[in-house]
Amino acid sequence: MSQIQTHSGRAVPLIGNDIDTDRIIPARFLKCVTFDGLGAQVFADDRTQMQGQHPFDLPQYQGATVLIANRNFGCGSSREHAPQAISKWGIRAIVGESFAEIFFGNCVALGIPCVTADPAVVTELQQRVAANPQAVVTVDLEAMEVRVDDFVAPVQMGAGPRSMFLSGTWDACGQLVAQADRIRQTAANLPYVGWSPIAS
């Protein structure tokens, strides 16, 4: 499991509040048994509607690895297909005003840090990136700041997920599985496990 302390890369600004996971990846693309191929379909309907003018289609943002979003990004459905599609398009870190919690949790599980910043900071970042798409944006989880050119601003992330990224334990699965004996003990003390057997 790799540590994620900083990420630097070119960025893509995506302006708008409440961008839900149905927009990130419409439901008709969920009929799949692998996540492969979702990168091409990210924001499918918005991109069709915008006829090549969606930020994910604009040539200057191809190869970007940082997404700059606004308020309540990733709300709605719990579909992990949404961060998977964003990730398979190439995004490795997201800066936003706020994130829906299930989306945030899914991103942690995939090793994509989502940090929040004040609306004015997010707007400043979006403007700077739009003015200079070649600018390198750094999301620094140790210093808890975002940097682009001479602009430096604080970012926030909960202490728990932050330490998981910094220590390389963001994929909780291994740690949880290693506790199987303690989990079995706890389960044995849950009253309903005894009175409601649901084995097939």
Place this chain on the structure above:
Amino acid sequence: MGHSRSSPLLWSEGVFDGDRGLKVLFPDRTVATVDHIVPTTSQARPFVDPLAEEMMQELEKNCKENNIRFYNIGSGGQGIVHVIAPEQGLTQPGMTIACGDSHTSTHGAFGAIAFGIGTSQVRDVLASQTLALAKLKVRRIEVNGTLPTGVYAKDVILHIIRTLGVTGGVGYAYEFAGTTFEQMSMEERMTVCNMAIEGGARCGYVNPDQVTYDYLKDRNFAPKGADWDKAIDWWNSLRSDADAEYDNVVKFNAAEIPPTITWGITPGQGIGVNQTVPTQEELSDEDRALAQEAYTYMSLQPGQPIQGTAIDVCFIGSCTNGRLSDLREAAKIAKGRYVAEGIKAFVVPGSEQVKQQAEAEGLDKIFEAAGFEWREPGCSMCLAMNPDKLVGNQISASSSNRNFKGRQGSASGRTLLMSPAMVAAAAVTGKVTDVRELL
């Protein structure tokens, strides 16, 4: 709980039996059903859609190989996961429940803590029966008083989300309390908790009480005999203390809640049925950009009354409002009336049991006589991962939970969320109608 969207991915991604070599730790605490992908017309196998059929076969195989109880089509117990788990008595107070679907918040109606999660977290739960989560703050949402006639649980939650916003619940669990919720049936409480997630809350919750116990008594997986008495004692001990301290408290008066309907592209863009689409001047600075986007997408004018808006499609069903009591309320409106010309109206029971019970009461005949289609159980047009979809820019009156752009299967399709009775009223009049005029 596993179901037909996120679970099949785990095995094909090689998580189980693959590189990680993980095993399902508690197959006997795991159940699965099929809901999102099933057609609601013919459910004959193989499904017409080869991708849906492939997902179905993965799910069947995985459940069999891992000894997971699976409510398959025709088992009598199949349906939307948030409808069947309560009706089987699988959902009980004090449990922690997780499922790869955001509307898992529904189960909080029983005094359970229930989370919607993504596929990787479903993997964590299957492999360890646990989740790594940050502690939530708790907001008590108190609604007191008796709901006016024609105002339903759906209106209560749409009103709450409209007031607190779609981000109001971020960081919180919502505890729904007060005399209005105490008077609600379990099915009504489920409707409210179902949409807690649309308010941004991670989960919804109602303290267990006699209504909860009466609902659970004698259900398949409810405790029996001496275990039932032990269970009641434990469940009673779970209730929030009268002097509990909350991170936040918000109060509403039931008498002031109108039949509520969404006009925009998030569940927070709602108004009373007798109100007008808000103008930019009526909105806060931060809501204006989204409102502009919504006017354009919905083809609605700021300041226009929502009542009278012409409808193309009427959908009654989903995990929010596909239960027996929902169908009963809609049938009351449909009875003796007829679906307006040019309207496609259909009713999709939430489960095989709901369908069977509704048919035993003759609700199917009422709907069919009124010109509604009576379908097989499933998620249907709520998210359109099956053949039920809007076409082009059709506008629907829908008892479901999301009015996001493209949600109901067409990239330009439009959704107005409302109670099942309001959907039935829209079906028989062909336009958005105040259901109270038809009662």
